[in-house]
């Protein structure tokens with residue numbers, strides 16, 4: 001990686017007191033040659049369907065298989081293998097940058113859990129959901145039923161977040177518990193929603209079994225409200241030259257509770273205990289007179305019980321539908337950013353309002369912005385120095401909630417586990433500097449990840465939000481910040 005193509009320059013005298021009153025940056029003063037040469041931001045292009053990497057889907061299944069192996073051979077409700085599955089999915093979604101919640105509900109085998117992960121959209125009035133049940137039956141590890149759906153939805157979530165896209169509609173993924181006990185987790189989730197929250201759900205896409213070893217390509221056809229999505233799924237298969245068939249799944253999976261609430265649902269399925277007909281074997285290949293999944297609900301539902309082509313196609317379908325519907329314009333009006341006390345919070349107006357070191361607020365193409373083209377790129381010089389950028393806000397004395405959030409991606413030329421280069425998010429209150437979070441060259445993460453810190457201790461105070469990075473004399477570390485916010489409730 002080349003070092004950031006500009007040298008740091010302090011706008012005002014260094015030092016704590018001075019930093020509080022530094023002169024505002026101007027775009028002209030801050031303009032490095034790369035920024036001047038950079039092309040204007042391209043208009044937003046139609047999003048391409050992602051290619052969900054089946055090797056990564058398979059890697060999630062390897063983990064679920066290992067979890068079952070370490071927990072008595074299953075991942076069933078009430079068993080330790082289910083809890084370990086919850087932990088794995090939650091940790092994966094947390095690391096991807098989602099806001100995740102574990103929702104508990106009761107079953108006859110004790111308390112069970114859903115994992116629900118959310119990425120806020122710019123339009124808070126619509127929610128697009130995809131989900132899969134996370135539990136197995138007790139007879140086996142549940143790799144096709146429903147490790148396959150879990151892994152396909154999980155990898156779609158990971159790849160969506162890593163793309164850096166901000167959804168128009170709020171994007172939410174559900175991993176349901178106790179499906180095998182009677183769809184209990186998804187029922188508990190829908191029952192937990194207020195009428196207003198329910199009404200926001202524009203789609204629930206259900207994924208239960210997509211890797212059947214003798215696969216079929218079935219598209220749910222049991223909810224008229226979801227017909228437009230059903231047709232889009234069918235068109236996706238047709239465009240790929242894959243024959244598909246409608247199926248009325250008779251409410252046998254987790255979309256049933258959403259459908260019963262009057263919400264649009266859709267889904268795909270590669271088949272379970274039913275035997276493949278001769279006609280189906282002719283169009284799909286495989287074995288006629290044999291079940292789509294001969295190991296359905298049996299101990300042999302292992303990693304060997306998967307068709308990789310079916311798994312790959314299913315995951316790609318999830319990726320396509322999720323990406324399209326996350327961006328879908330339902331005709332609602334996106335409200336202006338409300339409640340963000342920071343101005344020019346995504347740096348799209350260059351250095352406007354921010355004070356401190358000139359240069360780090362840039363639209364250099366050498367590091368991607370999370371949104372737009374401008375961002376705060378601290379460090380990246382590979383030489384000793386400190387760069388600091390500030391903005392002052394007043395946290396209302398009446399606040400009952402207050403948070404600083406920002407998205408951070410880091411990359412480094414350093415190696416090993418010694419801290420050489422650091423970036424701190426700080427609150428400056430008069431002469432008191434409080435570090436909210438410290439980031440370093442150790443464990444860099446080139447995926448934008450959202451950080452959040454409470455500002456409640458500064459209720460009623462005018463404080464300076466500061467991002468400050470210090471590098472040592474060699475080997476660059478880049479701390480790239482975008483989409484900052486101070487939100488209060």
Ligand code: PHE
Nearest residue numbers: 145208209249252253269272
């Ligand atoms: N819900 C079923 C199970 O988990 C699988 C299934 C899905 C069967 C869709 C039919 C249709 O066992």
Ligand code: ZN
Nearest residue numbers: 137145180297
């Ligand atoms: Zn099942």
Ligand code: ZN
Nearest residue numbers: 145146208209
């Ligand atoms: Zn299932």
Ligand code: CA
Nearest residue numbers: 346371372374
């Ligand atoms: Ca930006």
